[in-house]
Amino acid sequence: xxxxxxxxxxxxxxxxxxxxxxxxxxxxxxxxxxxxxxxxxxxxxxxxxxxxxxxxxxxxxxxxxxxxxxxxxxxxxxxxxxxxxxxxxxxxxxxxxxxxxxxxxxxxxxxxxxxxxxxxxxxxxxxxxxxxxxxx
Amino acid sequence: xxxxxxxxxxxxxxxxxxxxxxxxxxxxxxxxxxxxxxxxxxxxxxxxxxxxxxxxxxxxxxxxxxxxxxxxxxxxxxxxxxxxxxxxxxxxxxxxxxxxxxxxxxxxxxxxxxxx
Numbered sequence: 001x002x003x004x005x006x007x008x009x010x011x012x013x014x015x016x017x018x019x020x021x022x023x024x025x026x027x028x029x030x031x032x033x034x035x036x037x038x039x040x041x042x043x044x045x046x047x048x049x050x051x052x053x054x055x056x057x058x059x060x061x062x063x064x065x066x067x068x069x070x071x072x073x074x075x076x077x078x079x080x081x082x083x084x085x086x087x088x089x090x091x092x093x094x095x096x097x098x099x100x101x102x103x104x105x106x107x108x109x110x111x112x113x114x115x116x117x118x119x120x121x122x123x124x125x126x127x128x129x130x131x132x133x134x135x136x
Numbered sequence: 137x138x139x140x141x142x143x144x145x146x147x148x149x150x151x152x153x154x155x156x157x158x159x160x161x162x163x164x165x166x167x168x169x170x171x172x173x174x175x176x177x178x179x180x181x182x183x184x185x186x187x188x189x190x191x192x193x194x195x196x197x198x199x200x201x202x203x204x205x206x207x208x209x210x211x212x213x214x215x216x217x218x219x220x221x222x223x224x225x226x227x228x229x230x231x232x233x234x235x236x237x238x239x240x241x242x243x244x245x246x247x248x249x250x251x252x
Contacts, residue, residue, distance in 0.1 A: 074161075074184060075175070081158075082165035087221035087233050090158050091214040094240045097207075097247050115250030119243045126239030133232025 017084030018131050021092045024076045029099030031069035033107055038062020088130050098123050143201035147209040150193030155216035157186035159224060207248030211241050 012020065038060045042050060050056050057063055080089055098120045104110040164179030190213075198206060214237055221227040 078161055078165045078175075078180065079168065081162045082168050085221065085227045086158060086162045086225055087218050087227045087229065088236075090155075090217040090221075091233075091237045091240050094211060094214070094244055097244055101247060101251075113250050115246050117250075119246030119248075119250055121243070122239050122246060123243030126236045126243060128236075129232055129239060130236035133230050133236065 012080065012083040014084055014088065015131060017080040017089060018092055018127070020076055020080040021084075021089050022095055022127070024073050024080065025093055025096040026099050027069050027073045027076070028093075028096050029103055031066040031073060032096075032100055033066075033103050034062045034069065035066035036062075036108075038064075038066060088133065091130060092127050094123055095127060139201035139205040143197040143199075143206060144209060146193045146197035147201075147206050148212060150190040150197065151210055151213035152216055153186055153193065154190035155213045155220060157183045157190060158213075158217050159183075159220045160186060162225065202248075202252050204245070204248040204252040207251070208241060208245040211244045214240065 039062070041062060042057065042060060045056060077093075101110075101116055101120060105112060160179045160183030162183075164177050164181075164183055167174040167177050167179070194210065218229065218233065218237060222229055
């Protein structure tokens with residue numbers, strides 16, 4: 001049991017906590033995609049049916065998996081925050097936008113344009129700069 | 137489509153509340169050093185509650201308004217958080233942090249334009 005808990009008890013280095021937040025944002029983006037898929041399904045059900053039977057939401061795998069992923073997202077984010085600087089890690093959450101844009105291309109066949117490409121590149125560059133900064 | 141001032145204020149306020157969510161998560165995360173069983177604590181619960189509260193602001197704001205304007209405003213949360221990191225957690229503010237944050241804000245603005 002103690003060996004199981006040890007990676008969570010160990011202090012993470014700054015780059016490890018940044019990597020953990022980056023992974024969190026991927027989970028967050030996946031959660032948003034699942035919620036969108038679930039929400040679209042609920043739309044075909046209609047608001048009246050949902051109001052008369054709220055359990056329909058509980059049976060919607062997209063929404064439920066999305067919520068569960070959000071739970072994991074929050075848990076891992078807390079572990080990253082424990083060891084890292086808030087001023088470094090909080091801006092890294094913006095990587096969420098990057099993953100959402102990429103996943104939307106793949107899954108919802110949204111189009112890429114120069115502005116999006118530029119945005120993704122500059123955000124990633126910003127995260128790299130945060131990672132290179134001094135401190136622990 | 138024009139973005140009403142009310143939507144901008146809602147997003148700015150939401151990002152402000154959300155930044156306090158980050159502060160409480162950071163405060164509560166300290167207790168995890170004692171192990172995962174300390175996951176349920178007042179600070180973490182407050183942090184999560186503030187996050188949920190702030191997303192309600194975003195949902196209402198995004199109903200009318202342009203993403204190109206509202207996206208960067210959401211990221212204002214990082215600017216507030218930078219201030220709290222300095223004031224509450226005494227973290228040093230380095231040039232890297234300012235440049236990194238600036239680049240991220242610019243990038244998010246570009247994404248906002250690309251999505252609208």
